[in-house]
Amino acid sequence: MYLMLWFKGKKPHVETGRELAGTGENNDITKLYVGSLAQPDDSVLRNRGGGRLDIYKEVLNDDEVKSAFTQRQDAVISREWKVEPGGDNPIDIEAAEAMNELLKSIGFDRVTKLMHYGVFYGYAVAELIYGIKGNLYWIDDIKVRDRRRFRFTPTGELRLLTQNNMHEGIACDAPYFWHYATGADHDDEPYGHGLAHWLYWPSFFKRNDIKFWLIFLEKFGMPTAVGKYGTGATQEQKRDLLSLTRAIQTDSGIIIPESMTLDLLQIARSGAGDYKAFYDSMNEAIRRVTVGQITSSGGASSSIGGDESLQAAVLTSIAKSDSDVMCESWNRGPGTWFTQMNFPGAAVPQVSRIFDEPDDLKSMSERDKNIIESTGFRPTLAYVQDTYGGEWEEKRQPEQVDEAIKTVKTAEFAEAQKQNDFAPVLQSQRLNAEMQPVTDKWINQIKELVDSVQSLEELRDKLFELIPDMQLDEYAKVMAEALTAANLAGRTELIEDSKNG
Numbered sequence: 001m002y003l004m005l006w007f008k009g010k011k012p013h014v015e016t017g018r019e020l021a022g023t024g025e026n027n028d029i030t031k032l033y034v035g036s037l038a039q040p041d042d043s044v045l046r047n048r049g050g051g052r053l054d055i056y057k058e059v060l061n062d063d064e065v066k067s068a069f070t071q072r073q074d075a076v077i078s079r080e081w082k083v084e085p086g087g088d089n090p091i092d093i094e095a096a097e098a099m100n101e102l103l104k105s106i107g108f109d110r111v112t113k114l115m116h117y118g119v120f121y122g123y124a125v126a127e128l129i130y131g132i133k134g135n136l137y138w139i140d141d142i143k144v145r146d147r148r149r150f151r152f153t154p155t156g157e158l159r160l161l162t163q164n165n166m167h168e169g170i171a172c173d174a175p176y177f178w179h180y181a182t183g184a185d186h187d188d189e190p191y192g193h194g195l196a197h198w199l200y201w202p203s204f205f206k207r208n209d210i211k212f213w214l215i216f217l218e219k220f221g222m223p224t225a226v227g228k229y230g231t232g233a234t235q236e237q238k239r240d241l242l243s244l245t246r247a248i249q250t251d252s253g254i255i256i257p258e259s260m261t262l263d264l265l266q267i268a269r270s271g272a273g274d275y276k277a278f279y280d281s282m283n284e285a286i287r288r289v290t291v292g293q294i295t296s297s298g299g300a301s302s303s304i305g306g307d308e309s310l311q312a313a314v315l316t317s318i319a320k321s322d323s324d325v326m327c328e329s330w331n332r333g334p335g336t337w338f339t340q341m342n343f344p345g346a347a348v349p350q351v352s353r354i355f356d357e358p359d360d361l362k363s364m365s366e367r368d369k370n371i372i373e374s375t376g377f378r379p380t381l382a383y384v385q386d387t388y389g390g391e392w393e394e395k396r397q398p399e400q401v402d403e404a405i406k407t408v409k410t411a412e413f414a415e416a417q418k419q420n421d422f423a424p425v426l427q428s429q430r431l432n433a434e435m436q437p438v439t440d441k442w443i444n445q446i447k448e449l450v451d452s453v454q455s456l457e458e459l460r461d462k463l464f465e466l467i468p469d470m471q472l473d474e475y476a477k478v479m480a481e482a483l484t485a486a487n488l489a490g491r492t493e494l495i496e497d498s499k500n501g
Contacts, residue, residue, distance in 0.1 A: 037169060040122075041189045041193075053148050062207075062286070064203075065286055072290055072315070073113055076322050076353065077116075083099050083351050085347070085350075086348045086349050092346050099339070102338065115326055118147075118192070119182055119183070119325075122192030122194035123181040127143050127177055129141040142178070149161055151169055158173075178330075180325070209278050227260060229260050233260075244260075293311045316355060335349060
């Protein structure tokens with residue numbers, strides 16, 4: 001009803017900046033609070049770890065977790081990063097150049113790797129140390145801090161816990177602190193939801209499986225001793241018999257009364273396969289969560305559908321997703337602050353990592369060849385340069401004079417005069433063929449100029465600038481050879497006429 005009335009208004013409008021469902025002022029009924037600080041919404045962290053991240057650090061100690069997460073990290077760090085101007089204005093380009101130099105100076109790969117642990121824990125925090133470089137405010141260093149030292153307010157403001165202030169914390173404001181969160185399914189969770197939430201139980205079950213597996217191996221290697229005593233045995237005799245059963249584990253020989261017996265309780269079946277299968281299943285679960293594939297580091301399991309290329313594609317997509325999250329956080333945080341401080345009015349340079357695979361030039365050339373042969377069209381010089389790189393010039397066309405000469409050799413002329421009449425035609429065709437590359441080069445230069453200018457006046461001015469660069473050396477050489485050939489042909493014709501006449 002309200003929506004209908006709103007649209008029926010003469011000039012529908014909205015309240016700018018209005019936010020009704022924010023988490024401040026105790027509006028969030030799902031949150032737990034300690035003092036004025038919000039607690040993580042992670043059920044595993046809350047119920048198993050008392051809200052402390054120490055249990056997730058134990059998860060990272062698992063060999064399969066460490067191997068898989070390192071593989072995921074390396075898939076991000078191995079990609080080259082780039083900085084692109086946010087716009088086309090000179091100040092935008094200048095800001096991008098400064099940003100590129102900044103990322104080199106702080107070691108952006110190192111910072112990215114440390115901040116990437118936010119994907120594992122749910123969030124990451126870094127402190128920016130500022131200085132002066134030339135006439136710019138410069139980020140001298142970025143120190144990624146231990147996230148266990150920080151909490152968030154109900155409205156998502158970052159606070160540093162200290163020995164003297166554990167309930168409210170110290171405000172950590174921009175532009176001195178940079179943080180991001182990931183993994184949660186809504187914006188009301190500043191702590192995020194890290195991979196550790198899903199890796200906790202597989203690693204926990206795996207540790208307990210190993211514990212019971214070791215007990216099994218111990219039982220299998222040294223069976224449990226069973227002592228048997230008579231019905232009238234005293235408590236002291238029972239204690240002595242129990243001591244004898246324990247002594248079997250360490251002593252090379254024992255003695256017992258004739259009325260007592262000792263047996264070894266043998267394991268009826270081998271259960272080692274069950275423990276190993278469970279161990280491998282937990283490793284597979286860890287790798288599915290972390291890198292989207294099930295091949296273990298030991299090669300115990302098969303790959304996704306047995307397709308190694310699909311594995312690589314899945315890992316690449318995950319790494320690109322992680323990279324996009326962190327680069328977006330940088331662009332909206334430190335990247336924006338740096339630009340606003342030093343280049344007011346400039347568009348924020350966009351930092352990203354390169355995940356585009358290089359084109360397979362061999363397959364592309366085969367495709368282009370098939371198109372040319374099937375359609376009769378040929379690519380332009382600009383397309384060839386853009387696609388294959390390098391410097392190119394058009395291939396010299398088969399000289400038409402060759403066809404003319406072939407025609408002369410195969411045709412039969414009844415009169416010599418007809419042959420003499422055909423000589424100028426041959427010379428003209430030869431001149432056109434020799435001159436074609438020179439004129440094509442000029443035409444291409446003019447085409448490129450026309451494509452780049454914005455107005456007729458600019459085209460006129462650029463043409464005057466281009467004319468001195470349009471070399472006449474090749475043109476003059478071809479024309480000189482043609483004139484010489486024409487002169488010699490004329491002399492030859494006069495000599496032939498004098499002989500015949």
